[in-house]
Amino acid sequence: MQHQQFLKVESLENNIFTLGINRPERKNALNTALVVHIADTIEQLISDHTAKAIIIYGLQGNFAAGADIDEIATLSPKQALLDARVAAWMRIRQCSIPLIAAVEGYCLGGGMELLLSCDFAIADKNAKFGLPEVKLGIMPGAGGTQILPRLIGKNRAARMIYTGEIMSASTMAEWGVVTELCDDVLEQAKSIATKIARNAPFAISQAKRSLNNSVEMGLEAAMNYERQVFSLLASTEDKKEGIAAFKQKRHAVFTGQ
Known part of the structure; x- marks a missing residue:
């Protein structure tokens, strides 16, 4: 076929x-x-x-x-x-x-x-x-x-x-x-x-993984994973761009970095 x-x-x-x-x-x-x-x-x-x-x-x-x-x-x-x-x-x-x-x-x-x-x-x-x-x-x-x-x-x-x-x-x-x-x-x-x-692609992918963990892991393990990924995203260029765009009242241009 x-x-x-x-x-x-x-x-x-x-x-x-x-x-x-x-x-x-x-x-x-x-x-x-x-x-x-x-x-x-x-x-x-x-x-x-x-x-x-x-x-x-x-x-x-x-x-x-x-x-x-x-x-x-x-x-x-x-x-x-x-x-x-x-x-x-x-x-x-x-x-x-x-x-x-x-x-x-x-x-x-x-x-x-x-x-x-x-x-x-x-x-x-x-x-x-x-x-x-x-x-x-x-x-x-x-x-x-x-x-x-x-x-x-x-x-x-x-x-x-x-x-x-x-x-x-x-x-x-x-x-x-x-x-x-x-x-x-x-x-x-x-x-x-x-x-x-329109949203930050790396943040979306990590949010998806964290959401999936919510039904696959125990609560504490999933909560710990969520916080680790949240902390990782705090260092990204997309976070800087998202905050800057919010303050400047414009649409963010995310790169996935």
Whole structure:
């Protein structure tokens, strides 16, 4: 499969990029090659183009309606353990810049786990969400049973995972899976990304790492890490520029230094 054709990459102003999943005949289902390509593309955009924010969305009406069922059908236990997706999902979650999920249509299974790998998500009012893996005799395997309960609590996550039911966008907003509902998710995501891109990029990357630590570390260890990074940022050129711009009532010009 020429997986490159299933991911549409566009460059916007302010070092913002969009990644559009483009497998409409499969409702943008995610197979191994596509997940790996998403991870590779994110890393390349950060390395080659100093991307400051990336928006992930689905073309033609759906975010991603799960993993590729044909792949799962023939997956052996050994293949599942050695699946290249395992490392790819980790690379997506651990990337250094903000990832925004802009969700329309179906966001199910692997699509839901892609959303959970992003920093936050916005959604169309009619979007549909779920982790229906148990209906196929399997379970979420890319963060659904780990990231989701940290986000919405064990009880709500248990309901979603055990029933496999499709949840509404309004419920996902109420539970905190998505931060807001809107009519034009891509335009709203671009607006938010523009606000992010105006800020100091090194400070953003360190704030992201510290935020991730808040759910991965104990409180004291995470607090100590936060203070160490805060102290590091106090010596940067961007801090000097940010303070000077504030005092001079002008827009700061950050360099990442």
